[in-house]
Amino acid sequence: MRYRYVGALISTLFIFALPFVVQAACSANGYSIIFINGIFHTEQEAQSDKNTLAYILPKQINGEPLTVELGYNATHLEGVGDLAQSAFQLLNFSITDYDLRSILRQMYTEVKTRKLLLVGHSQGTLYANSLYSYLTLHGEPREALGVYNVATPASYTAGGGLYLTSKNDVLVTLVAQLAQKLHVSVPLSPNIDIAILPGNTTEFFPGHSFNGAYVAGAKDRIIADISGELRTLIPAFSLDTGDCFAPPDISTGDKVQKVLFAVADPTAAVIRTGVVATYQSVVFVVSTSAGMAQAGYAAADSVFTSVASLLSGPAVNPTAPENAEKNFAVVKKLYGSSVDTNSYRDLNKTQGGAALMALEPESAQTPASSTPEAISSSTSSPVMPVQTSATTTSATTTPFIATSTPVFGGSALPSTTDLASVASSTQDATTSPPAPPTPPTPISSIADTFDSFNLLGWQTFGSNVRNFEFDDGSDGECFHGGCVVGFLSTTSTDLLIPRMYVELPPALDAGAFTVYAKARSGFNSPDTQISLCAGVALGCTDAERINFLNHAAVDNVWHQYYFAWRQGASFVQSCVLEDDSNAADCAWVDTGFTAGTQFDGVALWSTTGYRNDLGANLWFDELQAH
């Protein structure tokens, strides 16, 4: 029994000691391209160049699939190692074959086809030539192999392959001049004239980059050359077995170099960063030391002036005329935009700064007469007196205060606490207790230019909704003056539906209105709707509405809508016109409401939510009774 265990142990040890061998099947069907990048390329550029090559080339050649792979030519010692290697490669020597062998070993498991084209760029062309030599020397048939070189500093293309070098390639031109002086093999002559494109002029070597110069300027030539070369490749073996090529063994030299580069490459990066930083510091110090003296005098002067005014001058007076503009901005922000500069100036003159700061929200106090563009065209609307801090509106007694729903002014109404705290923050208002509010006065007409905030639009209906906001027109979006907009800020991302309705007391049997609407599409679109409400007090529900628009235009253009209703024989009848306000054009249709139903509100809304932050929005303007 004991021996059985020993045997099992030995068997286990033996099995685990066996290497796992992966056999790469090489297919006669299909084509592979290995793209080999040049030096001074970031890794991202190498990847991008390879992807670009795959993008421009056909996906099939002779009905067989084409794949593009990356033979990554790593940068060593921050490019210095590659420069030295390139110099030796141009002389047909090599300092080290480490990169070449690495590419071969890495590609061994990746290449799956017998037909293989090596595409090099810049220093990668030297590797492409070397890879071709290695592969042919290790038994790969020349008929199945090809090389195509772009921006090549080499004096030949292995296997008699094609190449592409631009007359305007600054790097290859430099290499050619240098080679001539040193009497060594000069690069292949330029065979295309690619203009240096605007985006390529700022590069270190203009006219040399694969994407920015060659593909951008000679895409069709590259496609034709590569496709032509691929078509000439013939697989020597028709069986889909065996490896595509024999990889080099990992020598001790490779292991040593791997360790060396693993240490030296990051070290070189640190050294380069240090050198660059030192250089930049020196340049900075030299270039700024002269200017610093001047700046120092100016700064000192500024500090002295500030300190002197602080010590000798009075404290900043918020009601001082020179601060009027600043105060107005604060008041406007707090109370909405119907507080215009004229009314502000009047208030400031008569009430003083404290009274201004203790103002209740403009909705309940700004007299229509002081803001002629403000609300109704009706002359019978009683106006609210301007209230001082002694009559500050309570937050609990009227719906529009109780909710903090944003109103036309664009900001949430401050609560009593907020108002009190604002008031107490000013010198004159600290003793003024909040007073009970005056309820909003019913409005007998709903006509509204929406040029300023007023009471008309505070109400919403339905769920998941928000009120429209006031747009003062400064953004150029309104039809005339101010208007209402679903979302004033483009950062709004909630999917609440902008809805508002305006009351029409008393309820009417018949009437007609016009309103302008503009809807803009973005990721999605608002669904513009204009409705008449048969019961605003009940929430203007689906059963209590005439919806006039089914598919309003979403074209970012203002359209005028005429909508009307009247009592028919059995049912209420409705009419809607677009960009036409002539009642004579109406085609009256029966609604579902029985004759005698009265309507007491107009709803302006979107039936669906939309993404304002992705461009969609909805505006209404100039609601007028007819």
Add this chain to the structure above:
Amino acid sequence: MKSRLLQLWLVARWPLGVLLFLYVGLVLYRIPAVGEKQKTATAVAYIHAQKITLADAVGEHLPPMPDVEVNNRTVAGIDVNQNGIRDDVEIAIFKAYPNSPQIRAAELQSAMVQQMFLTQVFNTETWKAAAQEDSRSDACIGLTTKDFKTYMSRTNEVKDLVFNTEIRKKQEKYSYSFTTSYGSLQDSPCDIDTSEL
């Protein structure tokens, strides 16, 4: 016979014991490496398994714009709807192409891949997996246009959106420090059939 086997065992047990000891020692020594290998295999499988869905492309679960400061505080950023695409990038793509679900789908796929360069790459194998997916997503973007400049602009657009802060650029650089040679996948370039959109 039995006694000869016993004698053989008495002789061989010490060398075998030593071998066993060495083997156990090697196993213990290799545990971290094996753990790393498993971690790598899991990450590679994860990278290849990440695909955008039709719901992503049509914006079914489009997230709200995240707070810029909070979003940029970390390399990964905010991904409220957990679809692998950072929310600010997702929103920006929808904003740029509100009316083209094909371009959106391709760029969202690319955005997901770029995000994986930030969050999933920690060695050569994981970089290779991400690079293969990057090649697919670039090819998918390529299907949206035949114009080279537009192709470049769209591929760069996504990368600019994803690698938009210093810490992300550093992480991208770190991730690309594992660059190696690799072969492309034979899969279809796009995660979803854009003709459905």
